[in-house]
Amino acid sequence: MLKTLKRALLLPLRLLLALLILFEEWGYQPLARLMARLGRLPVLRQLEHLITRLPPAAALAVLLLPALLLLPVKLLALLLIGSGRFGLGLSLVILAKLAGTAIVARLFQLTRPALLRMAWFARCYASWTIWKSGLLDWLRASEIWRRARLFKRRLRRFMRA
Template structure:
């Protein structure tokens, strides 16, 4: 009986998590490459070298730091929404999410070897990637995903045809 009661809630949580993870998947690599390009600047290159050499637990602190630093910005966004500026608040949240994803992606690329030397982190990361992959399989099997993908492919074909005829 409880399973039937919680099934819609579980489905809703899964959908919300899927949206967040799809954003992360979509943005992780391109944003990480962008941050790597920015990281080629002399001062940042030196900072990245320091981050690469961090011991595991200090690397863990550095990895979680951007999330903590963005918390006040996200609270500001909620405050903006609360005082009747929903558009501005939403823009702040989206910007914080994009910047946060870019920074975390780069920091993870730099600290991953140190983090994976922590047995508990490696174990949790392994579980996370298996769970995330099963969620992505579920999303990609959905009718909404397949329809959106078909529309995207049609648009790409139309754009290619338009480019050839121009």
């Protein structure tokens, strides 16, 4: 009975995590492609070339830099929301999230080979990938997912008609 209760309590958390990861991946690929197109510009192409040649520790620092640089922007957004400018604050959070995801997606593509040379990072990345894959497999096999896909197909048919 305790196991059933634990599973029932963890179900909403697991579902929320799976949906957050899915949403993150949904934006990750298109934003990474957009940044790769921007990376064709001469100045950015040179910068990307330098990033791909970084040693592992420097690659990790470069990957973490956007998160640190966006922190003050996110704090400003919270300040705006707290001072009654909800729309402006929310817009700033969304823009920061999109920009941060786009930049980190591209930087990860560029730095992944160097990062994977660090044993601890390679282990964490492998564990994360396995865990994430299992969670997304669970979500895609769930009744909620099947019903959402059915609803999406019906909605598309309705919109075409």
